[in-house]
Amino acid sequence: MIETYRPLPGTLVRSVETPCLLLDLNALEKNFNTIARTYEGTICKMRAHAKNHKSPIIAKKQIQAGGTVGGVCAAKVSEAEVMVNGGIDNVLITNQIVTQDKIGRLCKLAKKADIMVAADDPRNIKDISEAAVTHGASIGIIIEVDTSMGRGGIRDSSLGVELAELAASLPGITFRGIMSHQTLPGKPDPETREIEGRGYIQKCLETKTAIEAVGIPVDIVSSGETWTYDIASLIPGVTEVQGGTYALMSHAYDYMDAFSIAAKIMSTVISTPSETVAIGDVGSRALGGVLPEIQDYPGVYVETVSDHQVILRSEGKMPLKIGDTFLLISGQQDIMVNRWDYFVTLRDGIVEGILDIEARGCVN
């Protein structure tokens, strides 16, 4: 067995061996409190997406802070298993689950917790129903509506009605509602966010209206995400928001002042081959997604990320020397977090402990 490096509680952040993934608990709690405050007294609540942090312990903190539906989203069956195992009793899987083995695992899980799954195909709904009957389980069906992503999800309301009727008629499953997910590139101003966000969510609500028109109640409308957290909750009919990014935040969303960056990567300079270049000890093995940004060094930027190194370039003379540490902020935290086994948690710059990323590598 290899000894794994894990800093002890009480260690000063600057003494933590790099590369490491730091989690600032003050920032995390600020983000959770923003949601609790925003959703105080509203019908619509947050259903945090666990794929962002991949930790049932953080998910429970998120729920305890308030403003949530009391459950989470998960991207994969294995991720849902980790969440249920960690004490979360209500999970919406936001993808289609189509193979025998994984539908079986879904059924097994549904005997321990309230499990819902996204669907967009009649054969798949029939398969889930049959398996649920065999296992004596009950699974909630959420019809996915594609509003902008070009991925899974129905494209027109009539198919939504057909699937809702099917889900409502078959044994072992219950029709629970609809969901959509959408993204907006760049750093939009509040007005753009509002116009675009309302437009996408409205498209999702059209399917709700069509389903209710044939007499089937739609209990859940799960739409909206971090960038519409304050818009979705104002739209009548939306019952929950699937916010992932807001927990750890990322530089791609840092136009949203209500949240702070909670997870950062700390790296050490290992080489300064020229006056304007510094090489850090962390690469794409531990990063991922869009290029990260460096904090606290104006004029220094991330030029590229290779397998095991980050290459920093400065406009003037490089202020960093060999042995110096610096912080990187990911543009896509959920992809980045998946590269790590644990967070080093910090309170006021001092290590509080180690938090295992229990759903890391849950690809199945």
Place this chain on the structure above:
Amino acid sequence: MIETYRPLPGTLVRSVETPCLLLDLNALEKNFNTIARTYEGTICKMRAHAKNHKSPIIAKKQIQAGGTVGGVCAAKVSEAEVMVNGGIDNVLITNQIVTQDKIGRLCKLAKKADIMVAADDPRNIKDISEAAVTHGASIGIIIEVDTSMGRGGIRDSSLGVELAELAASLPGITFRGIMSHQTLPGKPDPETREIEGRGYIQKCLETKTAIEAVGIPVDIVSSGETWTYDIASLIPGVTEVQGGTYALMSHAYDYMDAFSIAAKIMSTVISTPSETVAIGDVGSRALGGVLPEIQDYPGVYVETVSDHQVILRSEGKMPLKIGDTFLLISGQQDIMVNRWDYFVTLRDGIVEGILDIEARGCVN
């Protein structure tokens, strides 16, 4: 504890639950035998880069096949620890190691195996020497020469001479030689490979000549990589080639007929939202690097990879339907492999077993 899905030996490949990472043992052995044949009777041998497959078991197979120096390269101290722990007794770490903690781990490791590390800075060489003396260890120093990458490594021979003199004069360390690494984008024809490869390696050899001119022997010249495996070995003075990719191969290198793709990702279609689109159940959580390519479906290509899904687009009507499986080939296997906990090993399309990716997540 979560039950993890692991297929049993004897399972047919088409029945393995997806997404999964398949390792074709016939292809792997073909690749290793190509190297054994190429380096039969040459002075220059292969030092396989373990970052490609991250498995000491595969590294041992690689060495046993022949044509190697009997050791491996590793990218990180933690990766080297996994290799030594798995029975490899000779490791060259191809990066600079500059922090106290990691230099200490290097010394500890050097008491169990022959450990060499790349260096490009006098202060760093002094630090390694001091730590080695304290620990009673001996560490080999390899001066890194930058020939084309713009990353770590010295840029001119005179600094190489200065560092070699320093390494040769200090206690606890031994000057062993020099190394370089270079890449060539695209799919070059053999002539371009030969011209470019020779040019880069020659630049590295200039430093060897300069160091030898001051009377210091240069035992190791570790240069070349998969795309120059058959060129580097013909250049007098090169003692070893750092080939990583050739083990698993990738679509980015598939112009090299002597090797076959040994690692592939199998995925299942979970949604077919339009006539020309199919969504697969694997995304960037388990892929990474350049876009993968799909096998066996001409006219179908990978349009994009989202967090948890791959979006396939077909020129005509999509031949894949929900529940169908398909194979993806990574363009950058080492980044991709790092997303997985194990390979499912195959012999003639039948599962032989599970091979843990022991150095997965070795970021430290």
